[in-house]
Amino acid sequence: MLIISACLAGEICRYSGDGFDNYPELRRLVESGRALPVCPEVLGGAPVPRDPCEIKGGDGFDVLDGRARVYTNHGEDKTDVFLAGAGSVLAAARRCGAKAAVLKERSPSCGSGLIYDGSFSGKKVPGCGCTAAMLIRAGLEVCSEENYRQKICLPEK
Secondary structure, rough: OOEHHHHOOOOOOOOOOOOOOOOOOOOOOOOOOOOEEEHHHHHHOOOOOOOHHHHHHOOOOHOOOOOOOEEEEEEOOOOHHHHHHHHHHHHHHHHHHOEEEEEEOOOOOOOOOOOEEOOOOOEEEEOOOOHHHHHHHOOOOEEEOOOOHHHOOOOOO
């Protein structure tokens, strides 16, 4: 079983009020019951649509350790939403026995290699989001929609 960012399976849950239709292989994994779609931000209580958020002061590991925070583009602190969502995803992963996750790159929740730098300028920096960090610390293999074919074995049919 895999955890997959729900937006990658086409669910309407992104901050912008949409999802992605260009990952049919990931959608098929969900439809066949081999993957569980999750949106950490929605699970943490965020609405759809919502203001964009970025991590200021580090990455998801720093947020978990209290050294960084997650803010909206209007300066509202949403760290608690992101931490609650990450915890919900980890609990779901444990319930379904997931060993790996395919998460949306550059997201402050789901990014696994790159996130935005917290300035809302579009600049990307190495790092991961809050949910990715929590799953990694729990021992799950985490990758993105950009590299999952090279990094994980997809569940058999």
